[in-house]
Amino acid sequence: xxxxxxxxxxxxxxDLLFLTVRERRLYLLLSRRENExxxxxxxxxxxxxxxSESAEETAAVLExxxxxxxxxxxxxxxxxxxxxxxxxxxxxxxxxxALIPYQRLERLLPSTKMRLYEIDTRAEEPxxxxxxxxxxxxxxxxxxxxxxxxxxxxRLKGKIGYTDISLRLLSDDKRFTMVELEGIxxxxxxxxxxxxxxxRFIRSRFEDSGIITAxxxxxxxxxxxxxxxYRWNREA
Amino acid sequence: xxxxxxxxxxxxxxDLLFLTVRERRLYLLLSRRENExxxxxxxxxxxxxxxSESAEETAAVLExxxxxxxxxxxxxxxxxxxxxxxxxxxxxxxxxxALIPYQRLERLLPSTKMRLYEIDTRAEEPxxxxxxxxxxxxxxxxxxxxxxxxxxxxRLKGKIGYTDISLRLLSDDKRFTMVELEGIxxxxxxxxxxxxxxxRFIRSRFEDSGIITAxxxxxxxxxxxxxxxYRWNREA
DNA sequence: AATATTTTTTGTCAAAACGACAAAAACACT
DNA sequence: AGTGTTTTTGTCGTTTTGACAAAAAATATT
Numbered sequence: 001x002x003x004x005x006x007x008x009x010x011x012x013x014x015d016l017l018f019l020t021v022r023e024r025r026l027y028l029l030l031s032r033r034e035n036e037x038x039x040x041x042x043x044x045x046x047x048x049x050x051x052s053e054s055a056e057e058t059a060a061v062l063e064x065x066x067x068x069x070x071x072x073x074x075x076x077x078x079x080x081x082x083x084x085x086x087x088x089x090x091x092x093x094x095x096x097x098a099l100i101p102y103q104r105l106e107r108l109l110p111s112t113k114m115r116l117y118e119i120d121t122r123a124e125e126p127x128x129x130x131x132x133x134x135x136x137x138x139x140x141x142x143x144x145x146x147x148x149x150x151x152x153x154x155r156l157k158g159k160i161g162y163t164d165i166s167l168r169l170l171s172d173d174k175r176f177t178m179v180e181l182e183g184i185x186x187x188x189x190x191x192x193x194x195x196x197x198x199x200r201f202i203r204s205r206f207e208d209s210g211i212i213t214a215x216x217x218x219x220x221x222x223x224x225x226x227x228x229x230y231r232w233n234r235e236a
Numbered sequence: 237x238x239x240x241x242x243x244x245x246x247x248x249x250x251d252l253l254f255l256t257v258r259e260r261r262l263y264l265l266l267s268r269r270e271n272e273x274x275x276x277x278x279x280x281x282x283x284x285x286x287x288s289e290s291a292e293e294t295a296a297v298l299e300x301x302x303x304x305x306x307x308x309x310x311x312x313x314x315x316x317x318x319x320x321x322x323x324x325x326x327x328x329x330x331x332x333x334a335l336i337p338y339q340r341l342e343r344l345l346p347s348t349k350m351r352l353y354e355i356d357t358r359a360e361e362p363x364x365x366x367x368x369x370x371x372x373x374x375x376x377x378x379x380x381x382x383x384x385x386x387x388x389x390x391r392l393k394g395k396i397g398y399t400d401i402s403l404r405l406l407s408d409d410k411r412f413t414m415v416e417l418e419g420i421x422x423x424x425x426x427x428x429x430x431x432x433x434x435x436r437f438i439r440s441r442f443e444d445s446g447i448i449t450a451x452x453x454x455x456x457x458x459x460x461x462x463x464x465x466y467r468w469n470r471e472a
Numbered sequence: 473a474a475t476a477t478t479t480t481t482t483g484t485c486a487a488a489a490c491g492a493c494a495a496a497a498a499c500a501c502t
Numbered sequence: 503a504g505t506g507t508t509t510t511t512g513t514c515g516t517t518t519t520g521a522c523a524a525a526a527a528a529t530a531t532t
Contacts, residue, residue, distance in 0.1 A: 010248045010285055012317075012328050049246055051326055055317035079315045079330050081248075081291035090287055092248050094315050094328075179509075196511075197491065204489090218498090224508025225498040415480075432482075433520065440518090454527090460479025461527040 005089035014058040015046040015145070017077065017097040017152050018067065018114070020105045021169045024183040026121055027102075028128070028149065029067075029114040030141075037087035038142035042128075044149075045114065046093065055094045063098060067108050072098035073168035078151050085144045095148050097156070099168040119153060121190035126153045153188075160188050164211065167232050174234070177219055177227035178202065241325035249329045250294040251282040251381070253313070253388050254303065254350070257405045258338040260419040262357055264364070264385065265303075265350040266377075273323035274378035278364075280385075281350065282329060291330045299334060303344050308334035309404035314387050321380045331384050333392070335404040355389060357426035362389045389424075396424050400447065403468050410470070413455055413463035414438065 005011060018029035030042040047062040049055055055076070063070055077095040085091065109116070117136065120127040126149060128136040138146040160166055166184045170176045182198050193201075206212040211233060218226035241247060254265035266278040283298040285291055291312070299306055313331040321327065345352070353372065356363040362385060364372040374382040396402050402420045406412045418434050429437075442448040447469060454462035 008287065009245060010287060012246050012248055049317070049328070051244065051246065052319055054319055055315065055328065076314065079291065079312065081285070081330070083288055083290055092285070092291065092330075094317070177509085194492070195509080196493085199510080200490085218509095221499060222508095223500060223506085225510070227509060413480085430521070431480080432522085435481080436519085454480095457528060458479090459477080459529055461481070461529095463480060 005091070007089055009090070011089060011091045012049045012055070013046050013091050013093045014049060014055050014062055015044045015093045015095045015148060016059060016062050016066070016074075017044060017095065017149065018070070018072065018100060018105075019097055019152075019156075019169075020100050020102045020116075021184045021187040022102040024186050026119045026153075026187040027116045028119050029112075030117050031066075031114045033142050041142035042117070042130075042136060042140055042145075043142035044095075044145050049094075055096075059096045059098075066114060067100075067105075067112055070098070070100050070104065070108060072100040073165070074098045075165075077148070077155060080144055080148060082144060093148075095152070097152050099165060101169055101171045103171040119149070121153055121157070121188060123190075126150055156188050157190075160185060164206070167206075167212070170232060174232050175215070175217075175229045176232070177229060179227060181230075241327070243325055245326070247325060247327045248285045248291075249282050249327050250285060250291055250298055251280045251329045251331045251384060252295060252298050252302070252310075253280060253331065253333040253385065254306070254308065254336060254341075255333055255388075255392075255405075256336050256338045256341050256352075257420045257423040260422050262355045262389075262423040263338075263352045264355050265348075266353050267302075267350045269378050277378035278353070278366075278372060278376055278381075279378035280331075280381050285330075291332075295332045295334075302350060303336075303341075303348055306334070306336050306340065306344060308336040309401070310334045311401075313384070313391060316380055316384060318380060329384075331388070333388050335401060337405055337407045339407040355385070357389055357393070357424060359426075362386055392424050393426075396421060400442070403442075403448070406468060410468050411451070411453075411465045412468070413465060415463060417466075 020027050029045070031045060033039050033041050033043045045062060045066045047058055047065070049058045050061075053061065056074070059074055063072060063074070074096050077097050079092060079094045081092040083090065085093070115131060118129045120129065128149070130136060141149070156165065166181060166188070169184050170180065178195075178199055181202060182193060182195065185198070186192050202212075207214065212230045213233060215229045215231055217229045219229055256263050265281070267281060269275050269277050269279045281298055281302045283294055283301070285294045286297075289297065292310070295310055299308060299310070310332050313333050315328060315330045317328040319326065321329070351367060354365045356365065364385070366372060377385070392401065402417060402424070405420050406416065414435055415431075417438060418429055418431065421434070422428050438448075443450065448466045449469060451465045451467055453465045455465055
C-alpha cells in the first residue's frame with residue numbers, strides 16, 4: 001500500500017540528485033523504492049513540499065533526511081510536470097542537483113540506504129551502472145527519473161565550463177591538485193582533456209580572478225613528481 | 237474580493253513573460269491587476285495549473301487566453317516558491333518566457349489588456365518603463381514578479397550567445413537583415429556590438445551550419461546601401 | 473550632373489586564445 | 503646511478519577576437 005493522494009488536487013514535490021566524483025567518474029545516489037508505485041525501482045530521493053517551506057527549504061530538509069550533514073551545494077535544475085509522471089496522483093516535481101565532495105560523502109554512506117551509481121557521461125544519453133557493474137536500463141528507474149537524470153547531466157556539462165561547480169565537488173580541506181580538478185571535468189564532460197591546456201584554462205578562469213591560489217606546498221607522494229596544491233578561496 | 241484559496245494546500249501556477257524586441261529595445265507585456273492581492277500593480281499573466289495538464293500545457297492555454305494566436309517560442313525559466321510570494325495562499329509558480337516577433341505581436345496588441353513595458357537591460361538590474369516613459373519601481377510590480385523579470389533577463393543575456401533565441405524574435409516572413417538581428421542582440425544584452433565583428437559571429441554560428449542562408453535580394457530602401465537579406469531555415 | 477551623406481558591407485592587422493605536442497622537473501624504486 | 507612515473511612548463515602554428523579603417527551602394531543636396 002502507498003500513501004493516498006487526493007485525486008482532485010495538484011501536489012508539489014522536490015527531487016534531489018546527489019552527485020559526486022571519485023577517480024574521474026561521476027556518481028549519483030539512488031535508493032530502491034520500497035512502496036508502490038514503482039516498488040523495487042531505483043529512484044531519486046523525493047519529498048512533498050510542506051505548506052510553510054519553500055522548495056529550497058524542502059530540498060534542505062530532504063538533504064538532512066537522506067544524508068544528514070552533507071552540506072551539499074544545491075541548485076535548481078528543472079521542474080517536471082507531466083500529468084502521468086506519478087501514478088499516485090498529480091505530482092509536480094522541482095528537481096535540484098546537490099554536489100558533494102566524495103570524501104565527505106564517504107563518511108555518510110554507511111548510514112544511508114541510498115546506493116552509488118556510476119554515470120557514464122561519454123555518450124549522448126548517460127548510462128547508469130550499479131555497484132556490481134550491472135547496467136540500469138531506463139525502465140529500471142522510477143517515474144520520469146531517467147529523464148531528470150539526463151537533464152541534469154546535460155546541465156552540468158553545460159555549466160562546468162563557465163561556472164565554479166567543479167570546485168563544489170572538491171574535497172573539504174580546500175586543498176587540491178590540478179589533476180584532481182581535471183578528473184572532475186572529465187567525469188562530468190565524459191571526455192579527457194589535455195593536461196597542459198587544462199591548466200591554462202583553469203588559471204585564466206580561477207587563478208587570475210583570485211578564486212583559487214597556488215600554494216607553495218606539494219602533495220604527499222605515491223609516485224612521480226609531487227603535485228602542487230591549490231587552495232579554493234571560497235568567499236571570493 | 238479575490239478568489240479564495242484553501243489554506244492547507246499548495247497550489248501550482250504558471251507565469252508567462254511575453255517578450256519582444258522593437259527598434260533595439262526589449263519589451264515585456266504586463267497587465268494591471270484588477271483583483272486583490274496586489275490590485276493596481278503591474279503583473280505577469282498567470283494561471284493555475286489544471287489537474288490534467290502539464291505546466292507546458294498550462295503555459296499554452298495561458299498564451300491562448302492572453303494573446304490568442306501568438307505562437308510564441310516558450311521555454312521554462314525557473315520555479316519560484318517562496319512561502320509568502322502570494323498573499324492568497326501557498327502558490328508556487330513555474331515561470332516561462334515567451335518570445336514573439338514584434339510584427340506578429342503588433343497585430344495582437346489591440347485585443348489584449350496587457351501593455352508593453354520597455355526593459356532597459358544595460359544596468360545590473362533591469363529597469364522597466366511604461367508607455368508614457370514613467371519608470372516602474374520594483375514595488376510597483378505584483379508578487380515577486382520583479383525578481384522573476386530579473387531572472388529572465390539574466391537568462392536571456394546568458395543564452396543569446398550560444399542558442400538561437402535571437403532568431404525567435406525575428407519577424408515571421410523569415411527574411412531579415414544583419415542590422416535587425418544585431419538590434420535584437422543589443423536589446424537583450426544592453427550593449428552595442430561592433431557591426432563587423434557581429435557579422436562574423438553570426439556567420440560562424442548560424443550560416444556555416446546552415447541555420448541561416450544569405451539571399452541574393454536586398455531590402456527596400458530608405459537611405460544608404462541596401463542591406464542583404466537572410467533567411468532563417470527554421471527546420472535545421 | 474556632380475558631390476555629399478547615409479548605411480551596409482568588406483577588409484586589415486595586431487593581440488589573444490586554442491590545440492596539439494614536446495621537453496623538463498621532481499619524485500620513488502631498484 | 504639509472505629507470506619509470508607523474509606533474510609541470512614550454513613551444514609553435516592555427517584560429518579567434520577586438521578595434522579600426524576602407525569600400526560599396528544607395529539616397530539626398532546643390
